[in-house]
Amino acid sequence: MKWKILLAEDDQNFRYAIKELVPWETSEFEIIGEAIHGKQALEFMKKNSVDILLTDMDMPVMNGVELIREVKKLYPAVRILALSAYDDFGFVKESMKLGAEDYILKQDMDGDAILGTLREICGKQRPEQKKEQYQKELRQFLSGSKAELEASAEYFETLFEKKQLYIALYQEGELADLYEKLHSAGYIYRLPWDGKVVAIGDVGDLRSSQKISEKIRETVKKSREELKNCMTGVSASGTGIRVLPILMKQAQGALLYLTFHPEKQIAFYEECREKLESREKELRCSFEKIQFSGKPEEIEEICERLKKLFREKMPEEHFVNENLTALYQTYAVQMKISFQERNTLSVYEEFQRIPWMDDKIKYLFQKLKEANQSRGNKDYQGENLEIRRTMEYIRKHYTEDISLKTVADHVGLSENYLSNLFKNEVGDNLTNYVNQLRIEQAKKLIATTSMKTYEIAEAVGYHSASYFSTIFRKITGSPISTYKNKHL
Secondary structure (H helix, E strand, O other), X not given: OOEEEEEEOOOHHHHHHHHHHOOHHHOOEEEEEEEOOHHHHHHHHHHOOOOEEEEEOOOOOOXXXXXXXXXXXXXXXXXXXXXXXXXXXXXXXXXXXHOOOEEEEHHHOOHHHHHXXXXXXXXXXXXXXXXXXXHHHHHHHHHOOOOOOOOOHHHHHHHHOOOEEEEEEEEEOOOOOHHHHOOXXXXXXXXXXXXXXXXXXXOOOOOOHHHHHHHHHHHHHHHHHHOOOEEEEEEEEEEOHHHHHHHHHHHHHHHHHXXXXXXXXXXXXXXXXHHHOOOHHHHHHHHHOOOOOOOHHHHHHHHXXXXXXXXXHOOOHHHHHHHHHHHHHHHHHHOOOOHHHHOHHHHHHHHHHOOOHHHHHHHHHHHHHHHHHHHHHOXXXXXXXXXXXXXXXXXXXXXXXXXXXXXXXXXXXXXXHHHHHHHHHHOOOHHHHHHHHHHHHHHHHHHHOOOOHHHHHHHOOOOOHHHHHHHHHHHHOOOHHHHHHHOO
């Protein structure tokens, strides 16, 4: 992918010369557009992604200095190379103050000089590589998984430091062009984020809380003119780059609020913060009280209770997806639905796909009704099919690295659910069962072969002979040497 250049120059002869002097086809750059004054250049940049602005200083309507000032405000990532005649050097000095990376004098212009300067201001990385690197680091910083910015520190500090910032988090039903739709909304930075767009705005020199609120609302309202069926969660404001992770959490909280109140479409953190705070502990206690007894007539009642609970407590989406899946799984087991029929993984993925909480409940209701109907139509082959499949898998793979997770993944259950189900049906936890099986096999090898301890350990699935000895003694009540002496 090449660096995309916009050429702003009112003199047709100079535009032609620049296009002819440089072997653009074989270089890492390409001219994707031309403008004869600054306003035309800005209009082009609203609709197209530009990496480099190559601009004359003395143009009609809007000159190069005015253009650079606007570009640095609206598109700070764009690199700028100024073109100037000798008698326009005052313009050049001003352009450098505003953030132009370099300049070229028209009288000294040649293809090598233009290419050399372009390469110098762009460095060795191509734009998409540096952009991806910066975006990845900013995502980590905003999510809290990275305490400091490193590779992108200088860029983002220049962009965000000493500015009064806020974050608007957008989620739309049709996400394909959401990022592009927000291109000209007035934000100083946009970041794709797991099917959403993080938009970072600056309120300028405003200090009055009322004025700040009005500015944020005005920008958000403007941004939504082209958006339909879109949820937007908006943070409060704060100063400087270090406040961004806090603002991100606030925007996520506001967006979460909208999943329970989609009719509002926009939520401001300051207006819903009281309802968002301290909800998870209360939610877990309330959720634990909602249990299925296995009676089909409870389905509608349970779904209504869940809907009311979610509206009141507003849980995180991952919590909702996991617990609704667990409820479905529990009910399907009680309805004696086979593992293949209930396809829990597919149900969980569907909960992840559905954005609205009420629609998640509707989907749960649908799946529970299907489970109830399936119970009457299918001949079920046993109450504990999962346990039988679990034991079969363990017997085949006990000599390998085996854990609760690997078994749970194989049978298609959550680790927590499988652990509880296994203990209830077998009377012991899964790890102990695996160890019991391994030690039983080890006892046979000790009694019937001359294998060394470390060889037996490896044969039954233990990588450490000392750990094998510890487990053997714990289960049999005697060390390996004593057991071996008894069976020689």
